[in-house]
Amino acid sequence: MSISLAEPVLDAGLWPRSTRPRGADLVVGGLPAAELAERFGTPLYLLDERHVRDTCRAYRRALPGVEIAYAAKAFLCRGLVAWLREEGFGLDVCSAGELELAALAGMPGERVILHGNAKSGDELRAALRLGVGRIVLDNPAEIARLAALVAPRQRQRVMVRVVPGIEAGAHHAIRTGGEDQKFGLSIARGDAEDAVLRAVAQPHLELTGLHCHLGSQIGSVRPWLAAVGTLVAFLAGLRDRHGIVLPELNLGGGHAIAYRSGEHALDIESFAIDVRRRLARQCALYELPVPRLIVEPGRAITGPAGVALYRVLVVKRTAHRVFVAVDGGMADNPRPALYGARTTVRLVGRAGAPGTRQVTVVGRYCESGDVLAADVELPEDVRPGDLLAMPAAGAYQQSMASTYNLVGRPPVVAVRDGRARVLLRREGIADLLARDVAE
Numbered sequence: 185m186s187i188s189l190a191e192p193v194l195d196a197g198l199w200p201r202s203t204r205p206r207g208a209d210l211v212v213g214g215l216p217a218a219e220l221a222e223r224f225g226t227p228l229y230l231l232d233e234r235h236v237r238d239t240c241r242a243y244r245r246a247l248p249g250v251e252i253a254y255a256a257k258a259f260l261c262r263g264l265v266a267w268l269r270e271e272g273f274g275l276d277v278c279s280a281g282e283l284e285l286a287a288l289a290g291m292p293g294e295r296v297i298l299h300g301n302a303k304s305g306d307e308l309r310a311a312l313r314l315g316v317g318r319i320v321l322d323n324p325a326e327i328a329r330l331a332a333l334v335a336p337r338q339r340q341r342v343m344v345r346v347v348p349g350i351e352a353g354a355h356h357a358i359r360t361g362g363e364d365q366k367f368g369l370s371i372a373r374g375d376a377e378d379a380v381l382r383a384v385a386q387p388h389l390e391l392t393g394l395h396c397h398l399g400s401q402i403g404s405v406r407p408w409l410a411a412v413g414t415l416v417a418f419l420a421g422l423r424d425r426h427g428i429v430l431p432e433l434n435l436g437g438g439h440a441i442a443y444r445s446g447e448h449a450l451d452i453e454s455f456a457i458d459v460r461r462r463l464a465r466q467c468a469l470y471e472l473p474v475p476r477l478i479v480e481p482g483r484a485i486t487g488p489a490g491v492a493l494y495r496v497l498v499v500k501r502t503a504h505r506v507f508v509a510v511d512g513g514m515a516d517n518p519r520p521a522l523y524g525a526r527t528t529v530r531l532v533g534r535a536g537a538p539g540t541r542q543v544t545v546v547g548r549y550c551e552s553g554d555v556l557a558a559d560v561e562l563p564e565d566v567r568p569g570d571l572l573a574m575p576a577a578g579a580y581q582q583s584m585a586s587t588y589n590l591v592g593r594p595p596v597v598a599v600r601d602g603r604a605r606v607l608l609r610r611e612g613i614a615d616l617l618a619r620d621v622a623e
């Protein structure tokens with residue numbers, strides 16, 4: 185049986201859980217996509233609040249006793265931080281901007297973890313002022329710099345980011361566990377051990393443990409199991425050689441989600457069971473106390489809860505392909521251009537012709553590489569004015585958006601139980617011009 189994309193069939197793993205077909209439209213968070221596009225304009229990003237909250241609860245159920253810090257770089261705004269705070273999550277931040285927003289949104293400082301391979305003095309000072317739970321040290325010089333900033337009677341908790349020498353992640357640009365990259369300190373070269381010794385020698389720093397982040401969009405538990413092996417062996421070495429026993433282990437994020445039919449998200453329950461079992465076994469082997477775990481998922485929390493809506497402006501046939509040009513593109517979603525990322529596209533708001541044609545969905549920006557979805561099937565009568573929806577749009581799209589060509593960034597609207605609430609408003613030309621202060 186052949187199924188046309190115009191028919192109301194949904195791949196349940198791709199769209200926010202509240203998504204339902206209604207005629208030719210999709211209803212998300214109880215609201216028809218076409219109506220939301222009319223009301224808020226396009227491009228438009230929707231975020232299903234219940235989906236975010238349900239995912240947080242699934243993580244907490246799967247990982248009792250584990251500290252979970254959402255990676256703010258995936259997407260951040262005050263409304264989201266309020267949901268995360270209520271769901272018992274912390275926040276992983278990597279800039280003074282993310283840090284200040286977290287504080288403004290009422291995230292308790294002790295639940296915040298500051299990262300960064302090149303933190304500025306202002307960022308370190310802001311972290312100390314706001315009382316962040318942990319600062320993750322990424323290079324030896326930072327250890328003395330931070331220690332010098334801590335007030336005389338204060339003690340700042342820190343972790344050391346280590347490189348376990350494990351390659352994992354969907355694209356070379358988002359792999360951070362291998363030896364040849366800018367983040368962290370190599371265990372194999374002895375850099376990590378040197379940093380641990382420097383950190384424990386600082387009376388104003390309290391070293392609580394190790395951090396490692398292998399990469400992003402990792403679909404199998406295996407790389408983390410390998411990392412646990414390496415990290416526990418290193419912990420045992422620290423104890424044997426220096427009498428240092430560290431009580432915490434932060435395994436970072438990187439949990440994969442599905443962008444297209446047939447792709448699988450990382451199974452968080454298997455992750456929880458397998459990682460904890462491996463950790464317990466390795467620690468027993470070395471007679472080490474089992475460290476308390478921390479994880480930092482970003483994409484897995486907000487990615488699947490998001491939908492991007494675009495309006496078709498132009499359909500152009502060339503000798504090579506049919507281009508469907510929409511009113512957004514690489515500035516609001518740079519992932520296809522940066523990582524060759526592939527996504528799903530669906531016509532919404534009207535029933536298309538039963539037959540499909542292969543098209544390339546492109547953006548409106550002045551780059552030939554501004555391709556949102558190459559070689560996808562859409563109804564053969566796709567035309568200007570049509571509305572296209574793309575799922576799994578809640579992470580690393582808005583947060584990496586730019587104002588290229590002086591086009592403002594789209595709004596983000598939370599949907600829940602038939603109600604819509606603007607989280608981030610559309611950036612207008614006045615916003616863009618306001619930065620330009622020279623006469």
Ligand SMILES: Cc1ncc(COP(=O)(O)O)c(C=O)c1O
Pocket residue numbers: 255257258276299397399400401436437438439480481482483484
């Ligand atoms: C230190 C750290 N933690 C967590 C994450 C979150 O990654 P993801 O959104 O893939 O879960 C990242 C980004 O890859 C990171 O650099």
Ligand SMILES: N[C@@H](CCCC[NH3+])C(=O)O
Pocket residue numbers: 257358400401519523579580584
């Ligand atoms: N921006 C990347 C993820 C980077 C994670 C950074 N540590 C993506 O869209 O896949």
